[in-house]
Amino acid sequence: MNSALTIAKFGGTSVANYQAMSACASIIAQQSDTRVVVVSASAGVTNHLVSLCHDELDTDQINSVINAISDIQYAIEKHLPQSETRTSALEALLTELTLLAKQPSLRTNDMLKEQVLSMGERMSSLLFTDVLKAHNVAAEVFDVKQVLRTDSNFGAASPDLEQIKTLSQAHLAPKIVTHVQVTQGFVGADEQGRTTTLGRGGSDFTAALLAEALGAQLCQIWTDVIGVYTTDPRITDKARPLPELSFEEAAEMATFGAKVLHPATMEPALRQDIKVFVGSSKEPEKGGTIIVRDCDVEPPYRAITRRKEQVMVTVKTPKMMYAQGFLAKVFEIIAKHELSVDLVTTSEISVSFTLDNPPNSVAERLNRETIIELQDICDVTVERGFDLITVVGNNMQTSVGVSSKILSAVSDYQLRMICFGANPHNMSFLVQEQHSDEIVKQLHRVLFE
Ligand code: ASP
Ligand code: MG
Secondary structure, three states: OOOOOOEEEOOOOOOOOOHHHHHHHHHHHHHOOOOEEEEEEOHHHHHHHHHHHHHOOOOOHHHHHHHHHHHHHHHHOOOOOOOHHHHHHHHHHHHOOOHHHOOHHHHHHHHHHHHOHHHHHHHHHHHHHHHHHHHHOOOEOHHHOOOOOOOOOOOOOOOHHHHHHHHHHHHHHHHHHOOEEEEEOOOOEOOOOOOOEEOOOOHHHHHHHHHHOOOOEEEEEEOOOOEEEOOOOEEEEOOOOOOHHHEHHHHHHHHHOOOOOOOHHHHHHHHOOOOEEEOOOOOHOOOOOEOOOOOOOOOOEEEEEEEEEEEEEEEOOOOOOHHHHHHHHHHHHHHHHOOOEEEEEOOEEEEEEEEEEOOEEEEEEEHHHHHHHHHOOOOEEEEEEEEEEEEOOOOOOOOHHHHHEEEOOOOOOEEEEEEOOOOOOOEEEEHHHHHHHHHHHHHHHHHHH
Protein backbone atom coordinates (compact mmCIF):
# COMPACT_ATOMS: atom_id res chain seq x y z
CA MET A 1 0.00 0.00 0.00
CA ASN A 2 1.18 3.46 -0.93
CA SER A 3 0.63 4.90 2.52
CA ALA A 4 0.97 8.53 1.59
CA LEU A 5 -1.25 8.51 -1.46
CA THR A 6 -4.64 10.21 -1.54
CA ILE A 7 -7.16 10.31 -4.40
CA ALA A 8 -9.51 13.30 -4.38
CA LYS A 9 -12.80 13.40 -6.24
CA PHE A 10 -14.75 16.59 -6.87
CA GLY A 11 -18.45 16.31 -7.68
CA GLY A 12 -20.51 18.32 -10.15
CA THR A 13 -21.34 21.21 -7.80
CA SER A 14 -17.69 21.45 -6.75
CA VAL A 15 -16.69 22.03 -10.37
CA ALA A 16 -19.83 23.91 -11.41
CA ASN A 17 -18.13 27.24 -12.02
CA TYR A 18 -14.78 28.99 -11.70
CA GLN A 19 -15.27 30.03 -8.10
CA ALA A 20 -16.18 26.48 -7.03
CA MET A 21 -13.22 25.08 -8.98
CA SER A 22 -10.89 27.56 -7.29
CA ALA A 23 -12.00 26.36 -3.86
CA CYS A 24 -11.16 22.80 -4.96
CA ALA A 25 -7.77 23.89 -6.26
CA SER A 26 -6.95 25.51 -2.91
CA ILE A 27 -7.67 22.19 -1.22
CA ILE A 28 -5.32 20.34 -3.56
CA ALA A 29 -2.64 23.01 -3.25
CA GLN A 30 -2.55 22.36 0.50
CA GLN A 31 -2.34 18.57 0.40
CA SER A 32 0.89 17.24 -1.03
CA ASP A 33 -0.31 13.61 -0.75
CA THR A 34 -3.08 14.06 -3.28
CA ARG A 35 -1.64 13.02 -6.63
CA VAL A 36 -4.77 11.98 -8.54
CA VAL A 37 -7.85 14.14 -8.91
CA VAL A 38 -11.08 12.71 -10.33
CA VAL A 39 -13.69 15.18 -11.53
CA SER A 40 -17.37 14.97 -12.38
CA ALA A 41 -18.90 16.98 -15.17
CA SER A 42 -19.82 20.54 -14.17
CA ALA A 43 -23.26 20.53 -12.50
CA GLY A 44 -26.06 20.27 -15.04
CA VAL A 45 -23.91 19.15 -17.96
CA THR A 46 -24.60 15.41 -17.72
CA ASN A 47 -28.35 16.04 -17.52
CA HIS A 48 -28.06 18.04 -20.75
CA LEU A 49 -26.08 15.22 -22.35
CA VAL A 50 -28.68 12.66 -21.24
CA SER A 51 -31.32 14.84 -22.85
CA LEU A 52 -29.37 14.83 -26.15
CA CYS A 53 -29.24 11.03 -26.00
CA HIS A 54 -32.82 10.29 -24.99
CA ASP A 55 -35.17 13.12 -25.87
CA GLU A 56 -36.67 13.64 -29.27
CA LEU A 57 -35.16 17.03 -30.15
CA ASP A 58 -35.29 19.05 -33.35
CA THR A 59 -32.19 20.86 -34.64
CA ASP A 60 -33.02 24.09 -32.79
CA GLN A 61 -33.48 22.22 -29.56
CA ILE A 62 -30.23 20.32 -30.02
CA ASN A 63 -28.45 23.60 -30.63
CA SER A 64 -29.91 25.19 -27.57
CA VAL A 65 -28.85 22.25 -25.38
CA ILE A 66 -25.32 22.47 -26.78
CA ASN A 67 -25.31 26.22 -26.18
CA ALA A 68 -26.35 25.67 -22.59
CA ILE A 69 -23.43 23.26 -22.14
CA SER A 70 -20.95 25.53 -23.84
CA ASP A 71 -22.11 28.52 -21.74
CA ILE A 72 -21.33 26.56 -18.56
CA GLN A 73 -17.85 25.67 -19.82
CA TYR A 74 -16.93 29.06 -21.29
CA ALA A 75 -18.04 30.81 -18.09
CA ILE A 76 -15.17 28.90 -16.46
CA GLU A 77 -12.73 29.18 -19.33
CA LYS A 78 -12.97 32.99 -19.44
CA HIS A 79 -11.41 33.30 -15.95
CA LEU A 80 -8.35 31.25 -16.85
CA PRO A 81 -5.01 32.62 -18.01
CA GLN A 82 -4.76 32.52 -21.80
CA SER A 83 -3.73 29.19 -23.27
CA GLU A 84 -3.94 28.41 -26.94
CA THR A 85 -3.75 24.66 -26.25
CA ARG A 86 -6.60 24.61 -23.76
CA THR A 87 -8.88 26.90 -25.74
CA SER A 88 -8.51 24.87 -28.89
CA ALA A 89 -8.91 21.60 -26.95
CA LEU A 90 -12.20 22.87 -25.49
CA GLU A 91 -13.35 24.01 -28.90
CA ALA A 92 -12.49 20.62 -30.35
CA LEU A 93 -14.52 18.85 -27.65
CA LEU A 94 -17.55 21.05 -28.30
CA THR A 95 -17.25 20.44 -32.04
CA GLU A 96 -17.04 16.70 -31.43
CA LEU A 97 -20.12 16.91 -29.21
CA THR A 98 -22.05 18.87 -31.82
CA LEU A 99 -21.25 16.28 -34.49
CA LEU A 100 -22.27 13.41 -32.24
CA ALA A 101 -25.46 15.15 -31.11
CA LYS A 102 -26.56 15.58 -34.72
CA GLN A 103 -26.13 11.93 -35.66
CA PRO A 104 -29.62 10.70 -36.52
CA SER A 105 -28.83 7.30 -34.97
CA LEU A 106 -27.79 8.71 -31.60
CA ARG A 107 -30.96 7.79 -29.77
CA THR A 108 -30.70 4.15 -30.80
CA ASN A 109 -26.94 3.68 -30.73
CA ASP A 110 -25.59 2.93 -27.27
CA MET A 111 -21.98 3.35 -28.34
CA LEU A 112 -22.60 6.88 -29.57
CA LYS A 113 -24.53 7.70 -26.41
CA GLU A 114 -21.54 6.75 -24.30
CA GLN A 115 -19.33 9.10 -26.27
CA VAL A 116 -21.83 11.89 -25.73
CA LEU A 117 -22.19 11.13 -22.02
CA SER A 118 -18.43 11.20 -21.51
CA MET A 119 -18.07 14.75 -22.84
CA GLY A 120 -18.93 16.47 -19.56
CA GLU A 121 -16.04 14.91 -17.66
CA ARG A 122 -13.68 15.43 -20.58
CA MET A 123 -14.40 19.16 -20.53
CA SER A 124 -14.36 19.63 -16.76
CA SER A 125 -11.05 17.77 -16.39
CA LEU A 126 -9.46 19.91 -19.09
CA LEU A 127 -10.58 23.11 -17.38
CA PHE A 128 -9.83 22.02 -13.83
CA THR A 129 -6.25 21.14 -14.79
CA ASP A 130 -5.66 24.76 -15.71
CA VAL A 131 -7.37 26.01 -12.56
CA LEU A 132 -4.87 23.92 -10.62
CA LYS A 133 -2.00 25.36 -12.63
CA ALA A 134 -3.26 28.84 -11.83
CA HIS A 135 -2.94 27.81 -8.16
CA ASN A 136 0.69 26.82 -8.78
CA VAL A 137 0.02 23.09 -8.72
CA ALA A 138 1.94 21.13 -11.35
CA ALA A 139 -0.96 19.33 -12.99
CA GLU A 140 -1.76 17.41 -16.15
CA VAL A 141 -4.94 16.03 -17.61
CA PHE A 142 -4.96 12.23 -17.83
CA ASP A 143 -7.23 10.23 -20.14
CA VAL A 144 -8.94 7.73 -17.85
CA LYS A 145 -9.75 5.47 -20.80
CA GLN A 146 -6.13 4.36 -20.72
CA VAL A 147 -6.69 2.61 -17.40
CA LEU A 148 -10.35 2.29 -16.49
CA ARG A 149 -11.11 -0.95 -18.32
CA THR A 150 -14.73 -2.11 -18.20
CA ASP A 151 -16.96 -4.64 -19.90
CA SER A 152 -19.10 -3.50 -22.83
CA ASN A 153 -22.32 -3.03 -20.93
CA PHE A 154 -22.90 0.47 -22.25
CA GLY A 155 -24.55 2.85 -19.80
CA ALA A 156 -23.78 0.75 -16.72
CA ALA A 157 -20.42 -0.83 -17.41
CA SER A 158 -18.69 -3.03 -14.84
CA PRO A 159 -15.02 -2.49 -14.06
CA ASP A 160 -12.37 -5.12 -14.75
CA LEU A 161 -10.43 -4.85 -11.51
CA GLU A 162 -7.36 -6.76 -12.57
CA GLN A 163 -6.91 -4.81 -15.79
CA ILE A 164 -7.51 -1.51 -14.02
CA LYS A 165 -4.77 -2.35 -11.58
CA THR A 166 -2.27 -3.45 -14.22
CA LEU A 167 -3.01 -0.50 -16.49
CA SER A 168 -2.96 2.03 -13.65
CA GLN A 169 0.37 0.76 -12.39
CA ALA A 170 1.79 0.95 -15.91
CA HIS A 171 0.36 4.25 -17.17
CA LEU A 172 -0.85 6.31 -14.23
CA ALA A 173 1.53 5.54 -11.35
CA PRO A 174 4.69 6.79 -13.12
CA LYS A 175 3.01 10.10 -13.93
CA ILE A 176 1.92 11.03 -10.42
CA VAL A 177 5.53 11.45 -9.38
CA THR A 178 5.94 14.76 -11.14
CA HIS A 179 2.40 16.03 -11.78
CA VAL A 180 -0.99 15.81 -10.14
CA GLN A 181 -3.07 13.83 -12.63
CA VAL A 182 -6.55 15.22 -13.27
CA THR A 183 -8.82 12.62 -14.75
CA GLN A 184 -12.43 11.93 -15.67
CA GLY A 185 -14.85 10.22 -13.34
CA PHE A 186 -17.72 8.10 -14.66
CA VAL A 187 -15.93 7.22 -17.91
CA GLY A 188 -14.18 4.01 -18.94
CA ALA A 189 -13.29 2.00 -22.02
CA ASP A 190 -13.87 -1.60 -22.99
CA GLU A 191 -11.27 -3.98 -24.39
CA GLN A 192 -11.69 -2.52 -27.88
CA GLY A 193 -11.14 0.96 -26.54
CA ARG A 194 -14.77 1.98 -26.95
CA THR A 195 -16.03 4.56 -24.47
CA THR A 196 -18.23 3.28 -21.65
CA THR A 197 -19.82 4.89 -18.57
CA LEU A 198 -20.37 3.52 -15.08
CA GLY A 199 -23.92 4.78 -14.56
CA ARG A 200 -25.16 8.07 -13.14
CA GLY A 201 -23.14 9.35 -10.22
CA GLY A 202 -20.33 6.98 -11.15
CA SER A 203 -17.44 9.36 -10.51
CA ASP A 204 -17.27 8.38 -6.85
CA PHE A 205 -16.86 4.80 -7.98
CA THR A 206 -14.05 5.82 -10.35
CA ALA A 207 -12.18 7.48 -7.50
CA ALA A 208 -12.49 4.40 -5.31
CA LEU A 209 -11.41 2.11 -8.16
CA LEU A 210 -8.31 4.19 -8.86
CA ALA A 211 -7.53 4.35 -5.14
CA GLU A 212 -7.67 0.56 -5.07
CA ALA A 213 -5.58 0.17 -8.22
CA LEU A 214 -2.87 2.52 -6.97
CA GLY A 215 -2.91 1.24 -3.38
CA ALA A 216 -3.95 4.61 -1.97
CA GLN A 217 -4.69 5.00 1.68
CA LEU A 218 -7.40 7.62 1.45
CA CYS A 219 -10.13 8.51 -1.02
CA GLN A 220 -11.70 11.92 -0.56
CA ILE A 221 -15.13 12.65 -1.96
CA TRP A 222 -15.58 16.41 -2.08
CA THR A 223 -19.17 17.53 -2.55
CA ASP A 224 -21.51 20.31 -1.41
CA VAL A 225 -22.37 18.97 2.05
CA ILE A 226 -20.16 18.66 5.10
CA GLY A 227 -20.35 14.88 5.18
CA VAL A 228 -23.02 12.22 5.40
CA TYR A 229 -26.00 13.20 7.54
CA THR A 230 -28.37 11.30 9.81
CA THR A 231 -30.92 12.03 7.11
CA ASP A 232 -31.32 14.38 4.18
CA PRO A 233 -31.02 17.88 5.71
CA ARG A 234 -33.52 19.14 3.15
CA ILE A 235 -36.18 17.04 4.90
CA THR A 236 -35.45 18.13 8.45
CA ASP A 237 -33.17 20.82 9.85
CA LYS A 238 -32.53 18.50 12.79
CA ALA A 239 -30.38 16.28 10.57
CA ARG A 240 -26.77 16.35 11.68
CA PRO A 241 -23.52 15.30 10.03
CA LEU A 242 -22.01 12.01 11.13
CA PRO A 243 -18.33 12.19 12.08
CA GLU A 244 -17.79 8.47 11.49
CA LEU A 245 -19.43 5.62 9.61
CA SER A 246 -18.49 2.03 8.80
CA PHE A 247 -18.07 0.77 5.24
CA GLU A 248 -21.17 -1.41 5.69
CA GLU A 249 -23.32 1.42 6.98
CA ALA A 250 -22.17 3.76 4.22
CA ALA A 251 -22.80 1.13 1.54
CA GLU A 252 -26.26 0.52 2.94
CA MET A 253 -27.05 4.22 3.04
CA ALA A 254 -25.85 4.78 -0.52
CA THR A 255 -27.85 1.82 -1.79
CA PHE A 256 -30.98 3.04 -0.07
CA GLY A 257 -30.91 6.58 -1.30
CA ALA A 258 -28.35 8.73 0.50
CA LYS A 259 -27.34 10.82 -2.48
CA VAL A 260 -23.83 11.69 -1.30
CA LEU A 261 -22.17 8.49 -2.48
CA HIS A 262 -22.56 6.20 -5.45
CA PRO A 263 -23.59 2.79 -4.06
CA ALA A 264 -20.62 0.91 -5.53
CA THR A 265 -18.02 3.27 -4.01
CA MET A 266 -17.65 1.24 -0.86
CA GLU A 267 -16.74 -2.02 -2.64
CA PRO A 268 -13.11 -1.12 -3.46
CA ALA A 269 -12.78 0.66 -0.12
CA LEU A 270 -13.90 -2.45 1.70
CA ARG A 271 -11.67 -4.79 -0.31
CA GLN A 272 -8.54 -2.74 0.27
CA ASP A 273 -9.41 -1.06 3.55
CA ILE A 274 -9.16 2.43 2.05
CA LYS A 275 -10.53 5.20 4.24
CA VAL A 276 -13.16 7.35 2.53
CA PHE A 277 -13.70 10.96 3.51
CA VAL A 278 -16.80 12.96 2.52
CA GLY A 279 -16.70 16.73 2.93
CA SER A 280 -17.68 20.04 1.38
CA SER A 281 -15.25 21.67 -1.03
CA LYS A 282 -16.80 25.03 -0.12
CA GLU A 283 -16.24 24.56 3.60
CA PRO A 284 -13.30 22.19 3.99
CA GLU A 285 -12.55 23.66 7.42
CA LYS A 286 -15.80 22.16 8.73
CA GLY A 287 -14.45 18.62 8.40
CA GLY A 288 -16.66 15.80 7.23
CA THR A 289 -17.48 12.13 7.60
CA ILE A 290 -14.73 9.56 7.73
CA ILE A 291 -15.75 6.07 6.63
CA VAL A 292 -13.68 3.23 8.04
CA ARG A 293 -13.83 -0.53 8.51
CA ASP A 294 -14.40 -0.46 12.27
CA CYS A 295 -16.03 2.40 14.09
CA ASP A 296 -15.58 3.12 17.79
CA VAL A 297 -19.31 2.81 18.33
CA GLU A 298 -21.83 0.79 16.37
CA PRO A 299 -25.20 2.24 17.32
CA PRO A 300 -28.40 0.33 16.49
CA TYR A 301 -29.67 3.37 14.56
CA ARG A 302 -27.28 5.43 12.46
CA ALA A 303 -29.31 7.14 9.77
CA ILE A 304 -32.55 7.29 7.82
CA THR A 305 -32.45 7.29 4.05
CA ARG A 306 -35.14 7.77 1.48
CA ARG A 307 -35.46 6.87 -2.14
CA LYS A 308 -38.18 8.50 -4.15
CA GLU A 309 -40.13 7.28 -7.14
CA GLN A 310 -40.40 3.62 -6.30
CA VAL A 311 -42.61 1.34 -8.31
CA MET A 312 -44.30 -1.60 -6.64
CA VAL A 313 -45.12 -4.51 -8.88
CA THR A 314 -47.38 -7.33 -7.73
CA VAL A 315 -47.54 -10.42 -9.88
CA LYS A 316 -50.08 -13.10 -9.30
CA THR A 317 -50.52 -16.36 -11.06
CA PRO A 318 -54.19 -17.07 -11.65
CA LYS A 319 -53.79 -20.82 -11.38
CA MET A 320 -52.45 -22.50 -8.30
CA MET A 321 -50.89 -25.22 -10.38
CA TYR A 322 -48.42 -22.77 -11.82
CA ALA A 323 -47.28 -21.84 -8.37
CA GLN A 324 -44.39 -24.24 -8.56
CA GLY A 325 -41.51 -22.56 -10.30
CA PHE A 326 -43.45 -19.33 -10.51
CA LEU A 327 -40.94 -17.29 -8.54
CA ALA A 328 -38.12 -18.57 -10.72
CA LYS A 329 -39.95 -17.51 -13.88
CA VAL A 330 -40.66 -14.04 -12.53
CA PHE A 331 -37.08 -13.48 -11.51
CA GLU A 332 -35.76 -14.83 -14.77
CA ILE A 333 -37.59 -12.03 -16.58
CA ILE A 334 -36.29 -9.44 -14.15
CA ALA A 335 -32.76 -10.77 -14.47
CA LYS A 336 -32.97 -10.71 -18.24
CA HIS A 337 -33.73 -6.99 -18.09
CA GLU A 338 -30.89 -6.49 -15.60
CA LEU A 339 -33.17 -4.74 -13.17
CA SER A 340 -32.34 -4.82 -9.56
CA VAL A 341 -35.17 -5.55 -7.22
CA ASP A 342 -34.96 -4.04 -3.76
CA LEU A 343 -37.72 -5.33 -1.58
CA VAL A 344 -39.60 -8.56 -2.06
CA THR A 345 -42.56 -10.06 -0.25
CA THR A 346 -44.14 -13.31 -1.29
CA SER A 347 -47.13 -15.50 -0.72
CA GLU A 348 -47.82 -18.79 -2.41
CA ILE A 349 -49.34 -17.40 -5.59
CA SER A 350 -48.22 -13.81 -5.59
CA VAL A 351 -45.05 -11.81 -5.29
CA SER A 352 -44.62 -8.10 -4.72
CA PHE A 353 -41.37 -6.34 -5.40
CA THR A 354 -40.09 -2.82 -5.78
CA LEU A 355 -38.12 -1.27 -8.58
CA ASP A 356 -36.18 1.94 -8.43
CA ASN A 357 -37.46 4.45 -10.93
CA PRO A 358 -35.02 7.34 -10.97
CA PRO A 359 -35.52 10.25 -13.32
CA ASN A 360 -32.94 10.69 -16.10
CA SER A 361 -32.11 7.04 -16.31
CA VAL A 362 -32.90 4.25 -18.70
CA ALA A 363 -34.44 2.25 -15.86
CA GLU A 364 -37.93 3.50 -16.47
CA ARG A 365 -37.98 2.29 -20.03
CA LEU A 366 -36.75 -1.08 -18.83
CA ASN A 367 -39.44 -1.19 -16.17
CA ARG A 368 -42.07 -0.81 -18.83
CA GLU A 369 -40.63 -3.58 -20.99
CA THR A 370 -40.29 -5.87 -18.00
CA ILE A 371 -43.91 -5.39 -17.04
CA ILE A 372 -45.13 -6.19 -20.54
CA GLU A 373 -43.17 -9.42 -20.49
CA LEU A 374 -44.43 -10.39 -17.05
CA GLN A 375 -48.00 -9.97 -18.28
CA ASP A 376 -47.45 -13.00 -20.51
CA ILE A 377 -47.21 -15.31 -17.54
CA CYS A 378 -49.31 -13.69 -14.83
CA ASP A 379 -51.57 -10.89 -13.67
CA VAL A 380 -49.55 -7.79 -13.03
CA THR A 381 -50.48 -4.80 -10.88
CA VAL A 382 -48.24 -1.77 -10.92
CA GLU A 383 -48.54 0.82 -8.18
CA ARG A 384 -46.64 4.08 -8.14
CA GLY A 385 -46.29 7.05 -5.86
CA PHE A 386 -44.19 5.37 -3.20
CA ASP A 387 -41.03 6.34 -1.39
CA LEU A 388 -38.76 3.77 0.15
CA ILE A 389 -37.64 4.63 3.67
CA THR A 390 -34.76 2.77 5.27
CA VAL A 391 -33.38 2.92 8.77
CA VAL A 392 -29.69 2.00 8.71
CA GLY A 393 -27.88 0.75 11.79
CA ASN A 394 -26.12 -2.21 13.35
CA ASN A 395 -27.13 -5.63 14.68
CA MET A 396 -30.68 -4.63 13.98
CA GLN A 397 -32.10 -8.09 13.55
CA THR A 398 -30.64 -9.45 16.77
CA SER A 399 -31.24 -6.48 19.08
CA VAL A 400 -34.42 -6.57 21.10
CA GLY A 401 -36.97 -3.86 20.44
CA VAL A 402 -35.49 -2.39 17.26
CA SER A 403 -38.39 -3.15 14.94
CA SER A 404 -41.05 -2.25 17.49
CA LYS A 405 -39.40 1.10 18.15
CA ILE A 406 -39.30 1.91 14.46
CA LEU A 407 -42.80 0.68 13.72
CA SER A 408 -44.42 2.37 16.69
CA ALA A 409 -42.79 5.67 15.69
CA VAL A 410 -44.74 5.55 12.44
CA SER A 411 -47.87 3.71 13.56
CA ASP A 412 -50.12 6.49 12.24
CA TYR A 413 -49.16 5.77 8.66
CA GLN A 414 -49.80 3.06 6.17
CA LEU A 415 -46.65 1.07 5.49
CA ARG A 416 -46.22 -1.42 2.65
CA MET A 417 -43.62 -4.10 2.07
CA ILE A 418 -41.95 -3.99 5.46
CA CYS A 419 -38.61 -5.76 5.07
CA PHE A 420 -36.48 -6.54 8.05
CA GLY A 421 -33.95 -9.06 9.10
CA ALA A 422 -32.33 -10.20 5.88
CA ASN A 423 -29.34 -8.06 6.80
CA PRO A 424 -28.19 -6.68 10.17
CA HIS A 425 -27.89 -3.14 8.84
CA ASN A 426 -31.34 -2.11 7.68
CA MET A 427 -35.08 -2.08 8.01
CA SER A 428 -37.06 -0.77 5.03
CA PHE A 429 -40.63 -0.08 4.04
CA LEU A 430 -42.61 1.75 1.40
CA VAL A 431 -44.75 4.75 2.25
CA GLN A 432 -47.04 6.93 0.20
CA GLU A 433 -44.99 9.79 -1.16
CA GLN A 434 -47.26 12.49 0.23
CA HIS A 435 -46.50 11.27 3.77
CA SER A 436 -42.84 10.56 3.35
CA ASP A 437 -41.45 13.89 4.66
CA GLU A 438 -43.53 13.62 7.84
CA ILE A 439 -42.53 10.02 8.35
CA VAL A 440 -38.81 10.75 8.02
CA LYS A 441 -39.16 13.69 10.44
CA GLN A 442 -41.08 11.57 12.92
CA LEU A 443 -38.57 8.72 12.76
CA HIS A 444 -35.69 11.14 13.11
CA ARG A 445 -37.29 12.66 16.20
CA VAL A 446 -37.78 9.27 17.84
CA LEU A 447 -34.45 7.73 16.89
CA PHE A 448 -32.05 10.67 17.01
CA GLU A 449 -33.36 13.75 18.81
N1 ASP B 1 -21.40 13.28 -14.38
C1 ASP B 1 -21.99 12.01 -14.04
C2 ASP B 1 -23.41 12.22 -13.54
O1 ASP B 1 -23.86 13.33 -13.41
C3 ASP B 1 -21.16 11.25 -13.08
C4 ASP B 1 -20.94 11.90 -11.73
O2 ASP B 1 -21.12 13.10 -11.58
O3 ASP B 1 -20.58 11.21 -10.79
O4 ASP B 1 -24.08 11.27 -13.28
MG1 MG C 1 -22.39 12.41 -7.20
